[in-house]
Amino acid sequence: MKALVYHSPGKRALENMPKPDIKLPTDAIVRITKTTICGTDLHILKGDVPTVTDGRILGHESVGIIEQVGSSVSNFSVGDHVLISCISSCGRCANCKKGMYSHCENGGGWILGVKIDGTQAEYARIPFADNSLYPIPAGADEEAFVMLSDILPTGFECGVLNGQVKPGDTVAIIGAGPIGLATLLTAQFYSPAEVIMVDNDDNRLEIAKKFGATQVIHNDLGNAAEKIMALTANRGVDVAIEAVGIPASFDIC
Numbered sequence: 001m002k003a004l005v006y007h008s009p010g011k012r013a014l015e016n017m018p019k020p021d022i023k024l025p026t027d028a029i030v031r032i033t034k035t036t037i038c039g040t041d042l043h044i045l046k047g048d049v050p051t052v053t054d055g056r057i058l059g060h061e062s063v064g065i066i067e068q069v070g071s072s073v074s075n076f077s078v079g080d081h082v083l084i085s086c087i088s089s090c091g092r093c094a095n096c097k098k099g100m101y102s103h104c105e106n107g108g109g110w111i112l113g114v115k116i117d118g119t120q121a122e123y124a125r126i127p128f129a130d131n132s133l134y135p136i137p138a139g140a141d142e143e144a145f146v147m148l149s150d151i152l153p154t155g156f157e158c159g160v161l162n163g164q165v166k167p168g169d170t171v172a173i174i175g176a177g178p179i180g181l182a183t184l185l186t187a188q189f190y191s192p193a194e195v196i197m198v199d200n201d202d203n204r205l206e207i208a209k210k211f212g213a214t215q216v217i218h219n220d221l222g223n224a225a226e227k228i229m230a231l232t233a234n235r236g237v238d239v240a241i242e243a244v245g246i247p248a249s250f251d252i253c
């Protein structure tokens, strides 16, 4: 099968790799039909994630069709159309029972495309299939569902919920990539008065306006913070959300 393989910082290639097999009875093999590139993959490619070693297939966000199930998988069968969570989790340990799946004590967590081969491939082995896959309803839009693997819930949980966006707030989102746009969409559940988007790409800022941003700032000169202060009569914002993951965007926040 074809897969995107990481070798070393800056070096990756689309290569022929062996098709994965069931290793544990809780595994499923999924034929990938849609996948994405995450900002996290870009961090890996830069060499920022030392857990990822030479030969690893990248990717942790996908949808697909189940091709094979291990003997103890009971919630899914061959042929099921499924969403793959970016986090694999046993669902049984103390942390999983508290809903802290990324801290699974039985070897789950963020492992796909990091500690085990990921989903930027024609097939992927998904561990703890019963708790790490979700059924896709018949007729649903796959392209919308693949955004639920990681991007939309990450923008909502890490940005909007942790930022405690409230009605009437002024919110600044630094970065109008997929995570920033997901944050922009879900911030509107809480009726903020203003959402200011900052990016250095005009195309992304145009999309942000369509998605509900009330103000956009092009940050070419690195003066976004001053522009935000000017827009808010020097009061600043109630919530600043960092949606890039580099020092410059943290500095603006």
Ligand SMILES: [Zn+2]
Pocket: 038, 039, 040, 060, 061, 086, 150, 151
């Ligand atoms: Zn991701």
Ligand SMILES: [Zn+2]
Pocket: 089, 090, 091, 092, 093, 094, 095, 096, 103, 104, 105, 106, 108
């Ligand atoms: Zn667990």
